[in-house]
């Protein structure tokens with residue numbers, strides 16, 4: 155997320171408009187839902203609670219939501235995803251929250267993601283320890299952990315062409331924790347990642363825009379393995395950002411499967427992946 159494509163911290167017109175949009179978005183969605191009654195048909199659809207759940211819609215605003223409003227109302231640095239892209243995952247989180255929400259990437263949007271899931275665990279995975287320290291200084295309530303990656307973007311083609319030769323990479327057999335043999339498996343994540351079953355996974359990191367960057371290959375593969383291994387009810391929602399890039403697109407097609415793509419806007423694709431423990435040589 156950090157410095158991925160845009161110059162963050164700029165104060166040009168577009169970020170300012172995004173600030174305004176975000177403030178109305180967050181305040182609107184969270185505060186107004188408490189006052190809205192069904193029947194206000196003239197409200198924009200994103201402000202309407204389609205499936206009003208009395209326990210959720212009447213829940214008091216939580217500290218992290220208020221903190222997010224204060225933060226984005228006073229910050230010139232805004233999330234890198236567009237309003238339309240954020241709305242896609244917002245709609246899913248609104249229905250699933252409180253849920254287990256795993257986010258690859260830590261950045262200016264992290265407080266927003268955490269505030270979209272105020273009563274559930276949201277965990278951020280970030281490659282650079284210094285960046286974790288920087289972000290947590292401003293938002294100490296976020297749960298962010300550093301993760302090591304074993305891949306390089308320049309190896310993407312080779313990894314895609316050769317993973318089927320490694321039995322521990324194959325669906326039905328692939329696992330994550332301690333899987334040294336399969337280089338696409340994130341084998342060394344914080345314990346907490348393996349202990350939970352993640353309902354929503356957002357992949358917006360690690361960096362994948364220069365040859366020696368880790369690339370998103372292992373994050374995409376590991377999200378697919380987690381989703382297929384799900385034991386709980388329902389499917390796993392996976393959001394992948396930067397699908398305008400070749401590697402993101404190819405790995406998504408190979409592991410997240412186009413038949414499971416249920417939405418997409420801008421540079422974001424949305425997959426809903428069902429559990430599947432059957433052994434196969436192909437993920438899709």
Ligand SMILES: *[C@@H]1O[C@H](CO)[C@@H](O)[C@H](O)[C@H]1NC(C)=O
Nearest residue numbers: 326384385429430431432433
């Ligand atoms: C897959 O999961 C289903 C449902 O939990 C179970 O009945 C089945 O035995 C499992 N199959 C394998 C190959 O583990």
Ligand SMILES: *[C@@H]1O[C@H](CO)[C@@H](O)[C@H](O)[C@H]1NC(C)=O
Nearest residue numbers: 325430432433434436437438
């Ligand atoms: C499970 O995945 C395999 C491909 O890995 C696919 O052929 C099979 O149809 C899937 N099973 C279900 C129940 O979706």
